[in-house]
Structures are given as structure tokens and as C-alpha cells.
Amino acid sequence: xxxxxxxxxxxxxxxxxxxxxxxxxxxxxxxxxxxxxxxxxxxxxxxxxxxxxxxxxxxxxxxxxxxxxxxxxxxxxxxxxxxxxxxxxxxxxxxxxxxxxxxxxxxxxxxxxxxxxxxxxxxxxxxxxxxxxxxxxxxxxxxxxxxxxxxxxxxxxxxxxxxxxxxxxxxxxxxxxxxxxxxxxxxxxxxxxxxxxxxxxxxxxxxxxxxxxxxxxxxxxxxxxxxxxxxxxxxxxxxxxxxxxxxxxxxxxxxxxxxxxxxxxxxxxxxxxxxxxxxxxxxxxxxxxxxxxxxxxxxxxxxxxxxxxxxxxxxxxxxxxxxxxxxxxxxxxxxxxxxxxxxxxxxxxxxxxxxxxxxxxxxxxxxxxxxxxxxxxxxxxxxxxxxxxxxxxxxxxxxxxxxxxxxxxxxxxxxxxxxxxxxxxxxxxxxxxxxxxxxxxxxxxxxxxxxxxxxxxxxxxxxxxxxxxxxxxxxxxxxxxxxxxxxxxxxxxxxxxxxxxxxxxxxxxxxxxxxxxxxxxxxxxxxxxxxxxxxxxxxxxxxxxxxxxxxxxxxxxxxxxxxxxxxxxxxxxxxxxxxxxxxxxxxxxxxxxxxxxxxxxxxxxx
Amino acid sequence: xxxxxxxxxxxxxxxxxxxxxxxxxxxxxxxxxxxxxxxxxxxxxxxxxxxxxxxxxxxxxxxxxxxxxxxxxxxxxxxxxxxxxxxxxxxxxxxxxxxxxxxxxxxxxxxxxxxxxxxxxx
Numbered sequence: 249x250x251x252x253x254x255x256x257x258x259x260x261x262x263x264x265x266x267x268x269x270x271x272x273x274x275x276x277x278x279x280x281x282x283x284x285x286x287x288x289x290x291x292x293x294x295x296x297x298x299x300x301x302x303x304x305x306x307x308x309x310x311x312x313x314x315x316x317x318x319x320x321x322x323x324x325x326x327x328x329x330x331x332x333x334x335x336x337x338x339x340x341x342x343x344x345x346x347x348x349x350x351x352x353x354x355x356x357x358x359x360x361x362x363x364x365x366x367x368x369x370x371x372x373x374x375x376x377x378x379x380x381x382x383x384x385x386x387x388x389x390x391x392x393x394x395x396x397x398x399x400x401x402x403x404x405x406x407x408x409x410x411x412x413x414x415x416x417x418x419x420x421x422x423x424x425x426x427x428x429x430x431x432x433x434x435x436x437x438x439x440x441x442x443x444x445x446x447x448x449x450x451x452x453x454x455x456x457x458x459x460x461x462x463x464x465x466x467x468x469x470x471x472x473x474x475x476x477x478x479x480x481x482x483x484x485x486x487x488x489x490x491x492x493x494x495x496x497x498x499x500x501x502x503x504x505x506x507x508x509x510x511x512x513x514x515x516x517x518x519x520x521x522x523x524x525x526x527x528x529x530x531x532x533x534x535x536x537x538x539x540x541x542x543x544x545x546x547x548x549x550x551x552x553x554x555x556x557x558x559x560x561x562x563x564x565x566x567x568x569x570x571x572x573x574x575x576x577x578x579x580x581x582x583x584x585x586x587x588x589x590x591x592x593x594x595x596x597x598x599x600x601x602x603x604x605x606x607x608x609x610x611x612x613x614x615x616x617x618x619x620x621x622x623x624x625x626x627x628x629x630x631x632x633x634x635x636x637x638x639x640x641x642x643x644x645x646x647x648x649x650x651x652x653x654x655x656x657x658x659x660x661x662x663x664x665x666x667x668x669x670x671x672x673x674x675x676x677x678x679x680x681x682x683x684x685x686x687x688x689x690x691x692x693x694x695x696x697x698x699x700x701x702x703x704x705x706x707x708x709x710x711x712x713x714x715x716x717x718x719x720x721x722x723x724x725x726x727x728x729x730x731x732x733x734x735x736x737x738x739x740x741x742x743x744x745x746x747x748x749x750x751x752x753x754x755x756x757x758x759x760x761x762x763x764x765x766x767x768x769x770x771x772x773x774x775x776x777x778x779x780x781x782x783x784x785x786x787x788x789x790x791x792x793x794x795x796x797x798x799x800x801x802x803x804x805x806x807x808x809x810x811x812x813x814x815x816x817x818x819x820x821x822x823x824x825x826x827x828x829x830x831x832x833x834x835x836x837x838x839x840x841x842x843x844x845x846x847x848x849x850x851x852x853x854x
Numbered sequence: 855x856x857x858x859x860x861x862x863x864x865x866x867x868x869x870x871x872x873x874x875x876x877x878x879x880x881x882x883x884x885x886x887x888x889x890x891x892x893x894x895x896x897x898x899x900x901x902x903x904x905x906x907x908x909x910x911x912x913x914x915x916x917x918x919x920x921x922x923x924x925x926x927x928x929x930x931x932x933x934x935x936x937x938x939x940x941x942x943x944x945x946x947x948x949x950x951x952x953x954x955x956x957x958x959x960x961x962x963x964x965x966x967x968x969x970x971x972x973x974x975x976x
Contacts, residue, residue: 320929323943324919327951331911334951338907338958538937539929540922549923556915583962587955594948601944734901806890813897815966 253638254395257646261433262410265426265653291581295588297424298572300431302329302589303596304380304655305387306714308434308648311597313620315604316611317529319537321552322604325715326597328556330590332563332718337586340564342579343733343812350574351666352567352725359732361802362740368747370670372724373567374694375755377663379717380566381656381698386713387621388652389702394622395645401703407649408699411657415664415691424575430654431592437647438599441628441640445606448631454609456534460522461612469515469613476508477524477616478531485521489513517613526618537608547773550780555715558779562718565725567666568658578816603627624648656695663694715777716758723750723782727790733812735791736805742794750786754778896969900962907958914950918943 307329314322349355353369356362385404392403414426454464460480471489484501490510491500506527509515517523525531536542541549563569576582607614607623610630614620625648628640667690668683724747731738757778774781794801802808921928922939931938 320922320939320943323940327915327943327947330948330951331915334911334955334958335908337955338904338911342962538940540919540939542929549919552919553916556919560911560915580963580966583959587952587959590955591952594952597948598945601940605940734897734904806893809897810893813893813900815970817970 251396253642254645257642258392258406258649261646261649261653262406264429265410265650265657266413291576291585292588293424293428294572294575295585295592296428296431297575298427298569298585298589299592299596300427300429300434300650300654301568301572301658302593302655303431303434303651304714305384305648305651307597307600308438308651309387309391309621309624310383310714311600312603312607312623313614315601316607316623317615317620319532319542319608320540321542321548323601324552324556325559326593326600328559329563330593330597331556331560333586333590333593335560336564336569337583337590340729340733341573341582341586344564344570344729345573345576345582346579346812346814346816347808348811350571351662351669352565352570352728353666353670355570355732356728356743359802359808360738360740360743361804362743365740365743365747367670368744369725369728370666372720372747372751373666374663375751376565376717376721376725377567377659377666377694378698378701379720379758380714381659381663381695382702383713384652384656384659385699385702388649388656390619390621391625391645391648391652394619394625395641404699404702407652407656408695410653411660411695412691414653414657415660416688427654427658430650433650434647434654435592435596437643437650438596438603438624441644442599442602444636444640445627445631446602449606456538456605456609458534460531460533461537461608461615462520462522463517463613464610465519467517467613469517469616471509471513471515471617472511474508474511475617476506476527478506478527479504479522479524480531481522483522485524486516486518487513488516515616523612523615525615528618529615529620531615534608546769550773551777554777554780557783558715558719558722558777560722561726561779561783562720562722564729565721566717567662568655571658571662571665580815600624606631660691660695664688664690667693713762716761719777719779719782720751720754720758722779723754723786726783727786731787731790731794735794736809737794737798737801738790739794739797739800740802741797741800742790742792745793746786746790749789750782753785754782757782892969892973896965899965899968903958903961903965907954910954911951914947914954918947 307326311322311325314325344355347355347358349358352373353366356369357366385407388407389400389403392398392406393400479502482501482503484499486498487500487509488497490496490513491502492508493510502524507524515524532542541552573582573585576585603624607620607627611623611626614622614626625641625644628644629637631637632640664687668686727746727750728743732743757775760775922943929937929939933941
């Protein structure tokens with residue numbers, strides 16, 4: 249019965265997404281509509297759409313799971329996700345909008361006029377996009393498996409199918425509305441259960457105890473694959489299956505230390521039993537869990553600060569974020585939209601913290617399997633008995649699916665845009681039909697590859713993988729954007745050197761962490777959180793090589809600077825007659841005097 | 855609402871690669887030359903604001919991290935039964951970031967207004 253509600257919720261979200269997409273179809277008639285959703289998008293809708301696209305599986309499921317497992321230090325993730333927009337607002341929002349760039353490669357070309365830089369930026373967009381898509385699809389698989397018992401490959405496939413449907417028929421236009429809708433769905437889907445959970449907790453007058461995490465009531469945990477767990481204090485548990493290689497079927501006394509559980513072993517925990525913790529997670533005392541830097545990692549202060557740097561500076565380099573700024577009317581509105589985004593995110597991120605903290609008390613058995621990303625999904629049903637719990641569980645499932653769909657579709661559109669422009673569509677066939685076909689083909693490529701990558705199941709937390717995508721973005725695109733906007737002497741050679749240096753180092757660190765597993769000590773800390781080293785290095789290289797190649801400063805840098813920084817109102821008043829909307833439908837009233845670099849071509853209206 | 859909706863076109867790559875179809879708009883050129891000094895001052899004031907916001911953000915986040923790491927008593931503080939570090943990082947830091955954002959928006963717009971008045975007043 250529980251499954252029926254959850255499946256219904258997922259189906260409802262999928263159908264609504266495609267339906268909203270189809271609604272936009274009637275208007276998506278030209279290539280420009282198809283890509284940039286035209287201009288009929290108000291700032292608040294736009295902010296909701298940005299929020300909808302940004303709040304991914306990592307935010308919706310991952311943070312609460314990490315908080316359950318690691319405690320206080322994880323609070324830095326949501327703070328960083330929000331602070332990223334603050335930095336974006338202060339440093340790049342308005343100039344980026346005024347540049348008229350639709351993608352990061354566009355910006356690179358507008359600013360530096362170099363095809364090499366453009367290609368390099370395209371490669372990085374695809375890399376970061378894929379890195380960000382993999383955890384979304386893994387999250388979908390996890391959600392569907394937890395809530396309905398579906399096989400591992402199905403959840404991701406559902407997301408792929410829905411995203412491709414919505415993207416193929418509607419393009420960008422539909423996605424703006426679908427994204428805004430999904431932001432409110434996600435917010436509601438966490439808010440209502442949070443209120444319910446809070447009131448239940450208030451009645452119970454319960455607190456997180458001082459010892460190791462214990463289950464609040466009798467719980468049976470089934471270990472699906474062989475698992476090594478750590479027991480902090482000796483205890484007797486009823487276990488069916490295999491412990492340390494011996495078959496067991498009844499009470500077993502586990503000594504302090506590590507124990508190996510065979511596949512399909514069932515562990516029956518009684519109320520008050522301490523939960524054995526899988527060795528990939530810290531088996532902390534609750535007091536350590538509560539305190540700063542108590543998560544038992546090596547060099548936790550470095551890890552926290554480096555993570556903050558990656559997220560704060562990486563946000564501006566995420567491929568799907570920039571696209572949204574293009575639908576703002578002008579630079580001023582781009583700033584205001586960003587401020588609304590910060591307010592939306594601030595409200596949203598109060599909730600995962602709540603779920604994570606309650607999760608420590610009410611679903612600590614997830615520590616045994618390491619499946620902590622399921623915290624948000626399981627908590628409502630555990631705390632509320634009967635139908636209300638089931639319904640809230642279904643609502644949370646719907647929200648989680650909205651999270652995968654919105655982020656995945658935003659990323660797919662961005663990656664596909666870059667692929668179709670720079671990598672798939674060779675030649676200059678200007679026909680609209682050809683362009684749109686290339687775009688659709690690229691969309692399949694854009695989400696198909698990460699789907700295949702997501703299939704080998706990895707046990708790294710969702711939020712951690714997303715953090716790595718941020719590290720790559722911060723080490724490559726952040727220096728490009730910051731220096732491109734604020735420093736006239738940036739050259740193409742300097743940019744290439746900086747992008748290659750930062751991008752390659754961060755990517756290597758990511759690959760080692762994802763493929764090779766965790767190292768201890770400083771090396772492990774550096775590889776897991778590379779940003780604190782790679783970001784300054786990328787800046788230094790970019791500045792240094794630019795200074796060495798002074799002769800290569802683009803000749804039109806002055807004009808580009810005018811375009812980036814001068815408010816639109818001035819140009820409207822001074823340099824341009826009020827555009828005649830009927831005769832020149834393609835003129836962008838907000839961009840600066842028809843930028844010579846990016847010729848405004850008329851759209852076909854046939 | 856849609857009466858004066860304007861359709862725009864993404865500056866597509868091949869458009870950008872083409873030699874500019876029209877001569878460089880005279881007004882831009884004029885503005886670049888006339889307003890070089892003004893431009894520098896505008897960019898400088900906006901850059902100063904951006905740096906200020908970044909520093910304040912770094913101070914806010916870094917400060918919270920350092921207090922948590924270096925002040926041992928901090929983690930044991932409680933307010934209404936809730937751990938103060940959790941309250942600070944889980945709740946209180948958000949309104950502060952919104953405040954910083956609002957400050958950034960207000961001052962960036964003021965810088966632009968000043969610039970507009972300066973240029974138009976001439």
C-alpha cells in the first residue's frame with residue numbers, strides 16, 4: 249500500500265512536468281524561444297526557477313543524510329550553497345547578464361574573442377555538467393528503491409525519460425515554468441512533513457541522548473550487500489545471516505570493534521540498542537556529533553574551509569545557473585533576482601537541518617547500512633503512524649523526484665546547448681529544423697552518458713559528489729569570470745593556462761577520490777577538498793600568464809567593459825531610439841547597443 | 855503584460871564569429887572615449903563594493919568556523935535547550951546573508967545611478 253502512494257506521487261510529478269512542458273510548447277515556436285524562454289519571465293518566477301533548478305538531490309536528500317552521519321560540520325554545506333549566490337550577486341550577476349552570454353563558452357568568447365578558450369570552456373561545461381548529473385540519477389535510483397523496492401537502474405531511467413520528453417517537446421520555455429513549479433513543490437514537500445515531525449517531537453518531549461545513537465523502537469535492518477560495521481560497546485543483538493563468516497540465527501554477542509556482516513543478513517535491534525555503524529561513516533558519540541569539528545575526519549578545519557571556498561566560488565561556474573540569468577530583463581533585475589534566490593534558499597535550507605537532527609534520533613539504523621541519504625524519505629513514516637505518515641512519505645518522495653527532475657533537466661539543457669553548438673553541430677546550416685534536431689540529439693547525449701556512469705553503485709554521499717563538481721567549477725570558471733569581468737589585462741593565453749591548470753588538478757583530485765576511495769592524513773584531506781589549493785593556483789596562473797603575454801590583450805576590451813558595467817538605462821536614454829517591437833522582433837532591448845560582437849540576427853517566424 | 859513582450863535571440867556562435875554586420879555604433883565609441891575616466895571610476899566603485907561583500911562574507915563564514923574550532927566553550931553553550939553553534943550556523947547566519955545581499959543590491963544600484971547622473975549631467 250505504501251508503495252502505491254509513492255508510485256502515484258512519482259507518476260504525478262512526472263506527468264505534471266511533461267504537461268507543463270507541453271503547455272509551453274504552443275509558444276515555443278522559434279529557436280530563440282526554444283533556447284531562452286523569451287522574456288516574459290518576471291523576477292520572482294525567475295528566482296523560483298533558479299531555486300527549483302538549484303535545489304538538487306544533494307540539497308533535498310543528501311544534506312539531511314550527511315547531518316545524520318557526520319553532525320555539525322555538514323551545516324556548512326547549505327550555508328555554502330546559499331553564500332555562493334551572495335558571492336555571485338556581488339561579483340558577477342549584473343555584468344554577466346549584460347554580457348549577453350547565454351553559456352559560459354559564450355562569455356569566454358565575447359570577452360576574449362578566442363576559439364581555443366571557447367572550446368576549452370565547452371569541454372569544462374560538459375565535464376562539470378556530467379559530474380553534477382551522476383549524483384542526481386543515483387539519488388533517483390535510491391529514492392525509488394527505498395520507497396518502492398524498484399531495481400537499481402529504474403529510478404535513473406525514469407528521470408532520463410521524463411527529462412528527455414520535457415526537453416524535446418518544450419525546450420527552455422517550458423522549463424522555466426516547470427522549474428518554478430518544482431521549487432514550490434520541493435519546499436512544500438519538506439515543509440509539511442517538517443511541521444508534522446516537529447509537533448510529534450514536541451509532544452514526546454524527546455532529546456538526543458548523550459551516548460552513542462540508539463534506536464527508539466524495535467527495528468529490523470537488512471544488509472543487502474556484505475558490510476563491515478563497527479561496534480563501539482559490546483552488546484548482544486539478534487541476527488539472522490552471517491557474522492564474521494559464520495552463519496548465525498539468534499542472539500549474538502558482538503565485542504567492541506569491527507565485524508563483517510554477510511549479504512542479506514537481518515539485524516534485529518531492540519529499543520535502546522546501540523546501532524553498529526558501517527565503517528565508511530564515523531561511529532561518533534552524540535556529544536562529538538553535536539560539536540564543531542567533531543566528525544572524526546582528518547584536518548576538519550581545513551576540510552570545512554576548503555569546502556566553503558569550493559561552494560562559494562563554484563556556484564557562479566555551474567553551467568545551469570548562468571542560463572537562468574539570461575532570462576532576466578537587465579543587469580539590475582539580475583541582481584534583484586539573485587537576492588530573492590538567497591531569501592528562498594535561506595528558507596529552504598532550514599528544513600534539511602531539522603530532518604538531519606531528527607534523523608539522528610529516530611532513524612539511526614540507517615547508520616548500519618550507510619544508506620543515510622534515505623533519512624528524509626523515511627523520517628515521516630517512522631515518526632507518524634498510519635495514513636498521515638504514509639501520505640507525508642509520498643509527498644516527500646514527490647519532492648525528491650521534483651528535485652532530480654528539475655536539476656537534471658536544467659543541466660541537460662545547458663550541457664546539450666553547449667554540445668549542440670560546439671561539438672555536435674559542425675558546419676553552418678542555419679536552418680531552424682536542423683538546429684533543433686542537433687539540440688535534441690545532444691540532449692540524449694547530455695543525460696545518457698551520466699546515466700551510464702551512475703549505474704555502478706558507489707557509496708559516496710550525494711552531497712559529497714556534488715561538492716566535487718563545485719570544486720572543479722571553482723577552480724576553472726570562477727577565475728575566468730572574476731578576472732574577465734574586473735580585470736582588463738586578462739589574455740586568452742592566460743585564460744587557457746589557468747583553466748587547464750585549475751581544471752586538470754581539480755579533476756584529478758576528484759577522480760582519485762571517486763574511483764580510488766579515501767586516503768588518510770593530509771593527502772586525503774587535500775584530495776577530498778582540493779579547492780583551497782587549486783582555486784588560488786588557477787588565479788595565480790591566469791594572472792601570471794596574462795601579464796607575460798601582455799601583447800595579447802584583446803583590442804576591444806574597452807568596449808566589452810562598457811557593455812559589462814554600464815547600466816542599460818543609460819544606453820536606452822542616450823544611444824538608442826525606442827525599438828519598434830513589431831518591425832524588429834529580435835532586438836534585445838536590455839542588452840547594450842546592439843553588440844557588434846554578437847550580432848542580433850532575426851528569428852525565422854515561419 | 856505581454857503587450858510589449860520583446861523576443862530576443864541568443865547571440866549564436868556563428869553570429870559572433872562573423873565580421874560585425876554593421877559599423878560599430880558611434881555612441882559606444884564616443885562613450886568609450888569621452889567616458890574613459892567615468893568608466894574607470896564606475897568599475898572601480900563596483901569592484902570595491904564586490905570586494906567588500908566578499909570580505910564580509912568571508913569574515914562571517916570564516917569567523918564562525920574559527921570560533922567553533924578555537925573557542926572550546928562555544929560548543930557547550932545552550933539557548934532554550936538548543937546548542938548555540940547549531941543555532942548560529944543552522945539558522946542565524948541566513949538572515950545575515952540576506953542582509954548582506956540587500957546591502958550589495960542597494961549600493962550597486964546607487965553606484966550606477968551616480969554614474970548615470972554624472973554622464974547625463976554633462
